[in-house]
Amino acid sequence: MNNGELIISLAKQGGVELDEAQTKVIKEMTIDLPGDVATNIQGSLFTVESALANPDIINKLKAESLDAVDQKMQEFAKTLGLDDGFIHNLKETKGTYNRIDSVGKAILQNQTVALEKAKEGAPKGDQKELQAEIEKLNKQIAVSGENIVTKTDHEDMVEGFEDMLKENAKAMLNLKANTLFANQNWAMDVDPEVNLTTAQTLFNGELAAKGIKLVDDNGILKLQTGEGTPYFVDNKEVKPQDFANTLLAGKKLLKVTDPAPTPTPIPVPGGGDGTDPAVQAAMLKAAESVKNIQNLQEQNV
Structure with missing residues (x-):
């Protein structure tokens, strides 16, 4: 260049x-x-777009902005009369948002102490009102303490929630998959649970062998390849129910429908297959009689 x-x-x-x-x-x-x-x-x-997408730049900007908030909180704590021990612990607390909760909790505690002192020399009627206010503040303090979480605790909660969602989704998919084996005409006269378990095992094994999976696409069961595309055979998308039926039939798990019975032949005098000379002569004579009757009808019209 x-x-x-x-x-x-x-x-x-x-x-x-x-x-x-x-x-x-x-x-x-x-x-x-x-x-x-x-x-x-x-x-x-960097362009503006690439700079905003750069993690190092983003983290630096966040740190600078949150550092200013942390510094302001320390000044605010001193203004409120919070002691040096609290301010030291505030610096050690991980996370700006947790520090904000700590300051809020300290303010509530200070208010409670002030109310307790005011309650000591107040008339009985006022004491009751002050006690109600103290109880209210204590509840807020308890909630404030519950809001403070570490980064590790937060990640654990998120991971646990995601695992729970995955387990629920898996359970729902299994329930829907069982409908593929409902109302089948099983060949083995055994407990329905045995037939269901056998069918599930064969079905899942066949999916794994072909590298495909059963998915719930907005409430509709579908078969997908490993790339996430619909499963096709001979340029036709295979439906899960058809896949299951073909598999179960191939494994001889379904009863074979009996073929329609062969009609009982009507016996014909002289043979039955129409090749007897006497039968053929009778049929020709009958046909000739029908033709003569038709001719007479036409002449009389």
């Missing part, structure tokens, strides 16, 4: 529009740059 090409590339990267005259002048710069100089220069620069 020459210096002119580099300048044009950097202008595009920085969102700088060059007019025709400027572009012409820059293109006339044709000094080749040594080695990977141009690549290294381009790689070290």
